[in-house]
Amino acid sequence: MTARRKHEGNGSPPHSFLGPRSLTDPEFRDAVGAVDFAVDARYAWDTGVAISTYLRGLKEGRILARECRTCRRILVPPRMFCEECFRPTDRWTEVADTGRINTFSICYVRWDMVALDPPEIPAVIEIDGATKGMGFLHKIAEVSPDDVTVGMEVQAVWKPEAERTGSILDISHFRPRDEKLRTDAPKPFSRRSSETRKR
Amino acid sequence: MGQRVAVVGAGMTKFVRRAQETGKELAWQAAKAALDSAEMTLDDIDCVAMGTAPDAFDGVHMKGEYLSDGAGGWGKPYFRTYVGGGTGVFVTIQGWYQVASGMFDTCLVVAEEKMSSTQPHAQGAFLTIFDSILERPLGPNLLWIFALEMNRYMSVHGLDKKDIAAVSVKNKRNAADHPAALLGDADITVDDVLASETLAWPVQRLDVSPVSDGAVAVVLAAEHRAKRITDKPVWIDGVGWHLDTAYWTNRDLYYPRYVEYAARQAYEMAGIKEPRKEIHIAEPYDPFDYKELHHLEGLMLFDKGKAPEAMKDGVLNRDGDLPSTPSGGLLGVGNPIAAAGLMKVSELYWQLSGQAGARQVPGDPRKGVAQAWGDLMQVGTVLVMGK
Numbered sequence: 001m002t003a004r005r006k007h008e009g010n011g012s013p014p015h016s017f018l019g020p021r022s023l024t025d026p027e028f029r030d031a032v033g034a035v036d037f038a039v040d041a042r043y044a045w046d047t048g049v050a051i052s053t054y055l056r057g058l059k060e061g062r063i064l065a066r067e068c069r070t071c072r073r074i075l076v077p078p079r080m081f082c083e084e085c086f087r088p089t090d091r092w093t094e095v096a097d098t099g100r101i102n103t104f105s106i107c108y109v110r111w112d113m114v115a116l117d118p119p120e121i122p123a124v125i126e127i128d129g130a131t132k133g134m135g136f137l138h139k140i141a142e143v144s145p146d147d148v149t150v151g152m153e154v155q156a157v158w159k160p161e162a163e164r165t166g167s168i169l170d171i172s173h174f175r176p177r178d179e180k181l182r183t184d185a186p187k188p189f190s191r192r193s194s195e196t197r198k199r
Numbered sequence: 200m201g202q203r204v205a206v207v208g209a210g211m212t213k214f215v216r217r218a219q220e221t222g223k224e225l226a227w228q229a230a231k232a233a234l235d236s237a238e239m240t241l242d243d244i245d246c247v248a249m250g251t252a253p254d255a256f257d258g259v260h261m262k263g264e265y266l267s268d269g270a271g272g273w274g275k276p277y278f279r280t281y282v283g284g285g286t287g288v289f290v291t292i293q294g295w296y297q298v299a300s301g302m303f304d305t306c307l308v309v310a311e312e313k314m315s316s317t318q319p320h321a322q323g324a325f326l327t328i329f330d331s332i333l334e335r336p337l338g339p340n341l342l343w344i345f346a347l348e349m350n351r352y353m354s355v356h357g358l359d360k361k362d363i364a365a366v367s368v369k370n371k372r373n374a375a376d377h378p379a380a381l382l383g384d385a386d387i388t389v390d391d392v393l394a395s396e397t398l399a400w401p402v403q404r405l406d407v408s409p410v411s412d413g414a415v416a417v418v419l420a421a422e423h424r425a426k427r428i429t430d431k432p433v434w435i436d437g438v439g440w441h442l443d444t445a446y447w448t449n450r451d452l453y454y455p456r457y458v459e460y461a462a463r464q465a466y467e468m469a470g471i472k473e474p475r476k477e478i479h480i481a482e483p484y485d486p487f488d489y490k491e492l493h494h495l496e497g498l499m500l501f502d503k504g505k506a507p508e509a510m511k512d513g514v515l516n517r518d519g520d521l522p523s524t525p526s527g528g529l530l531g532v533g534n535p536i537a538a539a540g541l542m543k544v545s546e547l548y549w550q551l552s553g554q555a556g557a558r559q560v561p562g563d564p565r566k567g568v569a570q571a572w573g574d575l576m577q578v579g580t581v582l583v584m585g586k
Binding site for chain 1 (some may be wrong): 209210211212213215216217218219220224225227228231232236258315318319320322323325326331332333334336337338339340341342343346347348350351354376377378379396397398399400401402412413444446448449450451452545549554555556557558559
């Protein structure tokens with residue numbers, strides 16, 4: 001039988017708790033019988049019909065899209081079926097390796113909260129030649145973080161042909177099309193706050 | 200639409216950073232508290248609906264099965280449902296079905312999350328949401344998609360970060376009145392949020408809800424049973440849910456149209472024609488401060504881009520014209536994923552039955568809307584409740 005614990009409350013619900021008991025990190029680490037376990041799971045993914053062709057295109061330095069003749073969309077990333085018309089897409093077409101930044105972030109931490117220095121700049125890039133608003137995730141470089149803006153025109157920087165493997169990383173990154181904004185050595189930047197943000 | 204369904208009881212655990220209890224012990228504590236609040240026992244329950252987010256948090260296979268005894272599911276029709284962050288509201292909708300359809304008269308709805316088991320950080324469990332071929336090679340982390348969406352929302356409308364940070368302040372202050380809260384803080388200011396560490400600009404540390412352990416449960420009953428269980432049932436008037444494209448880089452992140460479609464479904468079912476006049480309390484999903492504003496717009500409670508202005512004008516405060524997240528939300532009470540969504544449902548139950556104590560919204564609120572959001576930023580789940 002677990003005793004119901006009334007909290008030192010302000011009369012607001014929930015009016016009582018059965019728990020839990022909150023542990024500090026040392027208490028957790030020292031707990032009797034605590035078990036640490038790493039899942040050793042490996043996966044090997046097929047790339048699929050559409051994406052394998054897309055990746056072959058990247059290896060050749062081209063961005064390929066699929067066209068649906070019913071809704072007239074040029075789809076990037078490409079897909080063999082149109083999810084809106086629910087029919088097969090019709091043909092491959094090449095789109096540009098330029099576009100504009102739909103949105104971006106300046107990220108100072110890795111997924112496990114380890115600091116990143118310099119920060120990385122992930123962005124959604126709307127690709128020229130694809131249906132408006134269609135883009136993909138990549139990174140921006142060769143620019144000072146403070147100069148990056150939504151709407152900025154960017155172009156893909158391809159890895160040398162010999163280094164391409166048929167991967168999204170065959171595009172090394174995107175950089176500003178405006179050469180004046182490019183820099184190999186980004187100047188020291190401020191961690192953007194509401195004050196430093198440009199409109 | 201079949202049987203009318205009411206919430207007749209609710210209970211929850213405290214939300215904590217790391218609970219000594221296992222997931223099933225947490226589920227049991229919430230389930231028992233909810234039954235006790237309705238003066239019911241497990242024998243009175245016809246079926247059990249469990250909501251819990253990825254198995255990867257716990258590193259167990261089939262987490263629904265793992266949690267089933269804690270939720271009271273053994274020897275009963277039992278199922279687990281999961282739509283990422285949308286789970287807490289969605290599992291209530293799934294429970295509602297069982298009773299509304301006439302299949303059962305009562306349903307115990309339980310949502311549990313124990314995020315502390317994932318090492319070194321619960322974010323690791325989220326990495327697989329990114330496309331394995333085209334996105335994961337870039338080394339993404341979960342903050343990226345929030346930061347990208349927040350920047351898009353701010354850029355399209357020309358919003359000031361200060362007005363967004365004010366949501367975090369409001370919710371952490373509201374949570375100071377919530378006995379289960381992990382991060383209630385009556386003294387926090389907008390300057391504190393704007394001075395907190397920048398993680399993935401524009402996201403700063405205090406814009407983000409905390410990783411937490413916890414569980415929540417509510418009891419649903421058909422009308423003829425509800426009226427015998429309590430004199431203050433809170434009715435589920437409308438339910439809605441909607442899924443948008445998972446090609447998240449192919450749509451404009453500035454507006455959550457999937458929330459709008461889910462809300463339209465729920466409002467129509469509830470007979471709500473003018474949500475801005477008819478909804479008295481909102482509990483929108485707030486894992487990040489901008490998300491609350493984004494979702495209030497999706498719920499059609501404000502024009503696109505106008506929710507921050509309402510925040511600035513005090514409209515969203517507990518004593519404002521449209522109190523939003525009087526519970527304290529995910530930002531203040533905590534964010535054990537599935538449990539956090541159900542916490543919003545339990546708050547509407549307490550508010551609309553007049554039991555919310557120090558958190559009680561003034562003015563005899565009669566209708567509320569709870570909303571959650573999840574999957575790959577593209578599912579909206581909405582519940583309209585009324586007394």
